[in-house]
Each structure stands twice: as structure tokens, then as C-alpha cells.
Amino acid sequence: MGYFAAPLIVAILTAILAAIITVVDSLVNNYGEVELDINEGSKKIKVDGGNPLLTTLSEQGIFIPSACGGRGSCGACKVKVLSDIGPILPTEAPLLEENEKKEGIRLSCQIKVKEDIKIEIPEELFNVREFKTKIESIKDMTHDIKEVRLELLEPESIDFKAGQYSQLIIPKYGKIKEQTQRAYSISSVPSDKSHLEFLIRLVPGGIATTYVHEHLEEGQNLNIVGPFGDFYRRDTDATMVCVAGGSGMAPIKSIIEDMYEKEMFDREIWYFFGARSKKDLYYVEYFEEMEKKMKNLHFIPALSDPEPEDKWEGETGLITDVLDKYLKNQIDNEKEKEGYLCGSPGMLNACINVMKDNQMKEDKIYYDKFA
Incomplete structure (x- = not known):
């Protein structure tokens, strides 16, 4: 369980610090009306200053993704800020890559709209x-x-x-x-x-x-x-190596069902689903039936700590160990592969490392990492 602890601690400390900054700022400042300039003038909005950019935009019907609900712990609400609004905050720094800091990327839940500000957001967010x-x-x-x-x-x-x-x-x-x-x-x-x-x-x-x-x-x-989100199936012929645990089943199920409906039966799919014991498994019979309908679908459920009464005859151990075994011994190493992952940050980081150790390209590994 060690690889789950560090991301959780960072998320909690970041959220606490963000809350303190928000309370103090709201007590001492009043910023009046300011202008938001979005995507080089394609949209200009007059708003009351003082609120986080994330909140201000949502009040105008422009919704920035925020997996944590604006707590400052997920890093999903990134926008590019073209104006000089001051240094990166301590609550932002852990969630920004070095290249993002240089490019003016900020967390919209953490920066306050205190003066006129110019930002860039993906056009699709207007939809x-x-x-x-x-x-x-x-x-x-x-x-x-x-x-x-x-x-x-x-x-x-x-x-x-x-x-x-x-x-x-x-x-x-x-x-x-x-x-x-x-x-x-x-x-x-x-x-x-x-x-x-x-x-x-x-x-x-x-x-x-x-x-x-x-x-x-x-x-x-x-x-x-x-x-x-940009976690979706890429339109290639690469072998899909999917890994999920718990409610991370959701997007993988959607992707595989969508492929079935579109009769995309030629592409090889390996789906590894990790659970602790049999009581944590679900949709097993469903995917076993899907295997019969999709000739290149391989569903591999694995239990890390099966109970004696489970009478489990399938794969056991951490899902990362099962994944590593199949990448080394079962999945064709000659074919291009893509990774599709959904689960806790700790599990995803561990799976990404296993995939990279088995010569999978990091830029071909796609995931949603919800804090």
C-alpha cells in the first residue's frame, strides 16, 4: 500500500493550504469589476473580482475541468495565463511541471481574479x-x-x-x-x-x-x-493494454462497449482488472461474455488478497505484478502498444513504471488520474 500514501498526503496538505489562503484573502480584499480576455479577444467578460478564476468562469457558463471540485489537489484545472499575475503559489507548485511553469500554466482554482487578465483555454471547453x-x-x-x-x-x-x-x-x-x-x-x-x-x-x-x-x-x-477529458481510444492499430481497479472500471467499460458496437473486432485488447478479493469484483461474467463476442479481447481479473472462501483460481497478486508477467510472457512484444489506465494515482504511477520497463512508450500511455 506504500505507493498510495505520498500522493494522498500531498493532496491533503495542498487542500488545507489552499483553504487558508482563500479565507485570508476574502477577509482583507475587495477588487471591484475586472475584465477577462479569453483566447486573444474571442470572448471578453466583465466580472466582479475577488473569486478564483475557476469559479468566475463557471459563473459565466465556461466550465474548466476540476476533478477535485476546486480544492487544489488534482491539478486538472490548468489554464494558460498571458498576463502578469504574480509568482506561482505554493498550492500550485507541486501540481505543475517545470515546462508548464515556464509557459504560464496556472491552476484556475488557486489564482484569484484581482485585475484585468488574459487567458487561453482549449476551444472545446466552450462546448x-x-x-x-x-x-x-x-x-x-x-x-x-x-x-x-x-x-x-x-x-x-x-x-x-x-x-x-x-x-x-x-x-x-x-x-x-x-x-x-x-x-x-x-x-x-x-x-x-x-x-x-x-x-x-x-x-x-x-x-x-x-x-x-x-x-x-x-x-x-x-x-x-x-x-x-482526453482519455479516449486513439484511432490506431496498436495493441491496447488496459488496467483498472475499483470504479476505474467505468471508462474502460465504455471504451470496450463502444468498440463492440462499432464492430472493431480486429484490434487486440488486454484488460487487467485488479481487486482485493472476490467481493470487490464485478462485471466479470459480462466481460467473459464479451470475450466470446470480441475475438481479440482478453479479460484478466486478478485478486491481490483472495479470501479462502473465494476459491479463486484466477490470477493473484498486485495488478502491477500480473501486468508485468503478461507483458513479458504473453503480449506480443513486436507490436506497437498503447496503455489505457484508470485508478488511484498510486496504482497508475506503478503501472506506468511497469509499462515503461517493458518498452512501452510513455507518450502512448493514457490515463485519468483522479485525486
Whole structure:
């Protein structure tokens, strides 16, 4: 479990520091009206100063991805700032690469709109929308994972790529006094434009997952924002090496189902799914059936700590060890390979290292790393 600890500690400390800075700044400053210049004048907006750029943009209907809901722990809300707004903050530094710092990339959840500011964002973000939805069904997939199916009400349809994610807008509830957002990968297929499905694992103390598991009910309304993300299948002939654990099943399931619908049966897919014991496995029979329909799909579930009563005869050990074994002994080394990963930051980092050790190119490894 060691490789899970460091990213979690950094995320917690960063979030605490971000909260302190926000509170202090709000108490002592009033910035008046300022202008946002987006993409070299393609959009100019007058706004009240003082709020984080992420919040200011969302209030104007421009949604920047933020897997952590603006807590300063995921690093997803990066924008390019063309104006001089001061040095990089301590809350940003751990989440920015050195080349990003030189290019003016900043975390929009951390920088305040204090004066006129020029920024650049990807054009596709102008197409991101907020959707009103209704909870159509909630199903228990394991003891701590629920599948939530949403019907889109307004707008009534959505276009997305298999593998992308949306952000659920979690309302105030119980002791939670403010609305927040969290990112979840879409598990359904793009062909169903009027519904979305998500696989959501309960995280003890998690604001969003607690709401979904303990408060959300069928028939309720829930707003979402999306779609986001560049985690999707690349249109090549490379062998796909997919790795997921827990609710990381979602985008891989969407990608494989999408390929099945499009009759893309020639491309080889190896899908490694890691779980602790049999009670943490789900969709096993589904993917075993998919293997029969897709001649080049190989589904490899593995248990790291199976219980005696599991009577497990499949692969055992850490998913990284299983992945390494197959890359060395089973998967054709002569063919180009691409990695598709979804899971915790620690698991992903370990899998990326295994892939690189087995001569997979780092720029061909794609992932969503939700903090």
C-alpha cells in the first residue's frame, strides 16, 4: 500500500493550504469589476473580482475541468495565463511541471481574479454544458460501488467520447454547507445520448461519494457538467493494454462497449482488472461474455488478497505484478502498444513504471488520474 500514501498526503496538505489562503484573502480584499480576455479577444467578460478564476468562469457558463471540485489537489484545472499575475503559489507548485511553469500554466482554482487578465483555454471547453438530469436507477455492483444511471432532462442529449468524464454537482446536505463538484468517468456508451451511467465507489468521509451512497435516491434531480477529458481510444492499430481497479472500471467499460458496437473486432485488447478479493469484483461474467463476442479481447481479473472462501483460481497478486508477467510472457512484444489506465494515482504511477520497463512508450500511455 506504500505507493498510495505520498500522493494522498500531498493532496491533503495542498487542500488545507489552499483553504487558508482563500479565507485570508476574502477577509482583507475587495477588487471591484475586472475584465477577462479569453483566447486573444474571442470572448471578453466583465466580472466582479475577488473569486478564483475557476469559479468566475463557471459563473459565466465556461466550465474548466476540476476533478477535485476546486480544492487544489488534482491539478486538472490548468489554464494558460498571458498576463502578469504574480509568482506561482505554493498550492500550485507541486501540481505543475517545470515546462508548464515556464509557459504560464496556472491552476484556475488557486489564482484569484484581482485585475484585468488574459487567458487561453482549449476551444472545446466552450462546448461543455451543465445538464439537468433525473436519477433513473441506482444499483449495488459490490459492497462499496454503485452504478448510477441518469436520464438527461435539459439539454436532453449529450455528445461525448468513450472514456471521458463529467462532474457531478453535489448539493448541500447534512453538515455539508456548500455545493461542490467531483469528477467521475462515464461508464455508458456514447450511442445512448439521452442517458449517462457512472460507477461510484464509497470513499469514507468523501463528500460526493457519501451523498451518492447514503442520500441520493431514484427519481431525484442532479445536475452535472461535462463532458471533459482526453482519455479516449486513439484511432490506431496498436495493441491496447488496459488496467483498472475499483470504479476505474467505468471508462474502460465504455471504451470496450463502444468498440463492440462499432464492430472493431480486429484490434487486440488486454484488460487487467485488479481487486482485493472476490467481493470487490464485478462485471466479470459480462466481460467473459464479451470475450466470446470480441475475438481479440482478453479479460484478466486478478485478486491481490483472495479470501479462502473465494476459491479463486484466477490470477493473484498486485495488478502491477500480473501486468508485468503478461507483458513479458504473453503480449506480443513486436507490436506497437498503447496503455489505457484508470485508478488511484498510486496504482497508475506503478503501472506506468511497469509499462515503461517493458518498452512501452510513455507518450502512448493514457490515463485519468483522479485525486
